Amino acid sequence: MVRTKLFAALVVLATATNAFADPLDGLSAPTRAVExxxxxxxxxxxxxxCRxxxxxxxxxxLDxxxxxxxxxxxxxxxRARRLKAVLDQELWVDLESLPDREDGGLEGGARRVDVGSVALxxxxxxxxxxxxxxxDGSRVWLLAPDTVAAVPALHAARGPSFVEALPEAFxxxxxxxxxxxxxxxxxxxxxxxxxxxAMVARVVLRVSERLTDRTRARWDDHFVRTLRGxxxxxxxxxxxxxxLELLHLAAPAHASVRRLVLLGFIGTLGWLATRVVRFVGRVVLDLAVDREGVDREAP
Known part of the structure; x- marks a missing residue:
């Protein structure tokens, strides 16, 4: 009984000692000052x-x-590297939204500032x-232990694990x-x-051309050619x-690429509108020519 109590006391003491120990002991010295x-x-x-x-x-x-x-x-x-890979695509950190005071701008003795969350x-x-x-007596802000402990699960669910097999420059x-x-x-x-x-458009347009070949009208052939490009x-x-989802782009990069694609869609619609206007003009002109020919042939 005494041994059991002694063992339990030692476990509690070890846990308490670890809780108050320097959370950075064992790390190599940083290459430069870390603010x-x-x-x-x-x-x-x-x-x-990380960058x-x-x-x-x-x-x-990291704590x-x-x-x-x-x-x-x-x-x-x-852990630092894998957390950054997750943050890049799941949580873009707005530094300006974080407190720039040593006490974190918190009241009531609170010591925790939420940066955001990642959904699992x-x-x-x-x-x-x-x-x-x-x-050394200094007070610093570190990423919380529960955040650091969750990195393996976060990276397994959200991180591009194959990247770690590539040379670091990649x-x-x-x-x-x-x-x-x-x-x-x-x-x-x-x-x-x-x-x-090119392949999909070619197949679709070839099928369309076969369908239009069955009609006597000429305008549908021109319309198919108008849609080709x-x-x-x-x-x-x-x-x-x-x-895009396969590339695990950072949030702002993903948004920028999507905007470029949207501009591509808008430009293509503009091009299509121009071609349709020309197509309509050509159809009207052909109808006018055909009508003029009919009028000339009339007695």
């Missing part, structure tokens, strides 16, 4: 470190208390910062919040969409738009 005095500074430091592929620096904005110090040097940077089948997972005291070089592998994917899908558009582009744009 974490306010929630906004902490999140900015994390995002900037520069400084994963160790990014891990210094790793639920990991043993022996595992933090290996797991911490990986089991429910939303909060992405939050909380304020902690490090061993996921670190970026332009306009689109990394290298995504740029290559955009080019590849654009080429595939062009081919798909715009149909090819519309099908290509639809195919390209359907492939």
């Amino acid at each position: 974490r005095a306010t929630p906004r500074e902490a999140m900015r430091s994390y995002l900037e470190a 520069a592929a400084r994963w160790v620096d990014a891990a210094h904005v 790793l208390r639920r990991l043993s110090p022996e595992r933090r040097a290996e797991v911490g940077p990986l 089948d089991a429910g939303p997972v909060p992405i939050a910062l909380h304020r902690v005291r490090l061993d 996921s670190t070089w970026r332009l306009a919040e689109i990394v290298l592998w995504q740029w290559l994917g955009l080019l590849l899908f654009a080429a595939i969409a062009f081919v798909v558009g 715009p149909t090819r582009i519309v099908v290509a744009l639809v195919a390209f738009l359907a492939s």
